[in-house]
Amino acid sequence: MSNRGESQDGGRQNRALRGRAGRMKNGRGSGRASSGIVRLWGRHAVEAALKNPDRHHRKLxxxxxxxxxxxxxxxxxxxxxxxxxxxxxxxxxxxxxHQGLVLECEALEDIFLADVLDGDPSRPVVVLDQVTDPHNVGAIMRSAAAFNACAIVTQDRHAPPESGTLAKSASGALEVLPWVRVVNLARALEEVADAGYWRIGLDGEAESTLAQALPAGPVALVLGAEGDGLRHNIVQHCDAVARLPISEAMESLNVSNAAAIALYAAATRETL
Structure with a gap:
């Protein structure tokens, strides 16, 4: 499903190289606004941070x-x-x-999208379009880590910052799951496609179910904010849209629940 032709692939590879070169030139490829200092609390979040060799601790x-x-x-x-x-x-x-534990530490270093896309192609990528609730983002991180996703991708301006609330909801996943923050989500999705991933946007009104839309190869799951859903421009940058086959008795699912189900479906599909 992700074979788009040799000439098209060649053009995408050229665009990817130009994009990566531009990001490396200015050194802000992930789009994170600032490094800053964060406070983490709760046993799982603090314990995971203490075990993370990439985390610089200041005080407990x-x-x-x-x-x-x-x-x-x-x-x-x-x-x-x-x-x-x-x-x-x-x-x-x-x-x-807080469970008797509050850790002050430096925010994690920026991660470049190209770095996570060069990994194991069997691991899905999770892309969030303007999901701003830190509890939801943290819960999605927890599911993404549990189902072996390679990364979570968010836009800098419309996503929560690294925080104690998010880390507590992630229950340690913040320290093990790469979190890529980008300036332009549409361009990031282009880079995801350049790397060979089939981009599926979740939409409750879609005709196809997720099971029908899932490819055998690399996949990126794209989820939007509750209520508004995916923006039109983001849908235009997806290869397919799909829905979860939930009962008509319920209008929708919480975005973190939808992400967990989609990740389970991706993890249990038949792959090449």
């Missing part, structure tokens, strides 16, 4: 009970400030379940 505020829940031991020189649970509550979002 913790209760002794919270540290006891962590797997392994922290280095003896790790900067820890012991605190009471009520003190930690003042460092995080209101009513956030």
């Amino acid at each position: 505020w913790a209760t002794r009970e919270g540290v006891e829940t962590l797997e392994g031991e922290l280095p003896s020189d790790f900067p820890i400030e012991w605190a009471q649970s009520a003190d930690l509550a003042r460092l995080v979002a209101r009513d956030a379940p």
